[in-house]
Amino acid sequence: MRRGAVHWGLLALFSDGPKYGYQLRTELDTRTGGMWTLNVGQVYTTLERLHRDGLVDTVGQNDEGRTMYAITEQGQAALAEWFATPVTGAERSRSELAMKLAIAVTTPHADVTGIVQAQRVESMRQMRDYTDLRRRADPEQEQAWMLLLDHLMFALESELRWLDHIEATVLRRRRAAGSPAPAPVDRRPGALAEAAEQPPAAGKR
Incomplete structure (x- = not known):
């Protein structure tokens, strides 16, 4: 069992x-x-x-x-x-985000780029929070907590790279199919940082 x-x-x-x-x-x-x-x-x-x-x-x-x-x-x-x-x-593959994007890329009129960008901003916000928590942790008394934070931060880094890959793949296929490209996303670090600083939407922690 x-x-x-x-x-x-x-x-x-x-x-x-x-x-x-x-x-x-x-x-x-x-x-x-x-x-x-x-x-x-x-x-x-x-x-x-x-x-x-x-x-x-x-x-x-x-x-x-x-x-x-x-x-x-x-x-x-x-x-x-x-x-x-x-x-x-x-155990690794049961991810709501993976399921959402897997379905979105095959759903007509789904704004994959918008989904990716919204998730990127949220993931960066989480990364900032975890970084702050790790900075304030006590290495002598909270080793297990710090290792858990490391795991979460490494996972977010991987997630951000995966989001970039999805976005690039979708754009490439749309261009190959002759579909209009979505509006360009402001990927400047400062712009993403400003977005990450925005308070979460109502109902989100």
Whole structure:
């Protein structure tokens, strides 16, 4: 049975000793710098599945009456296997942005260039935010958080290169087909930076 990242992330938290449900939620939030926050219901649902599958077991209650869980030998073996197994293409390919653009390039009248430009501005805004967060992080106390930020920043750099590739490919094919080219995009660094400084649209954080 295929298990998701939440399943493994919570199981890994038991490596340093027994824990109760809400403690798992707090520790996951702390270790990921708030980037991977779960509600209490998700935590307890996952914890029930870990217990059902024999990966954790109850070990009594703490002084406050909370049920404590600890990783089992079966859980330790499964966790070791997860750490040793590379992430496959199936986990990487489920991207809303990839799906949006894959559909847009084959949809009549879809403004692919506009979609690309809007995403570029948003990705640059995110890059600026992550850069600022990393600058303010404590290298001694927040190493895991900094590594997560590095991952997000490298992913954004790759995304921006991919957006450039899509835009160039669409323009080339439109020219080859004799279709009118879209209005030119102001790609000057200053212009993009000004756009990135604009506040997010209503309903976006």
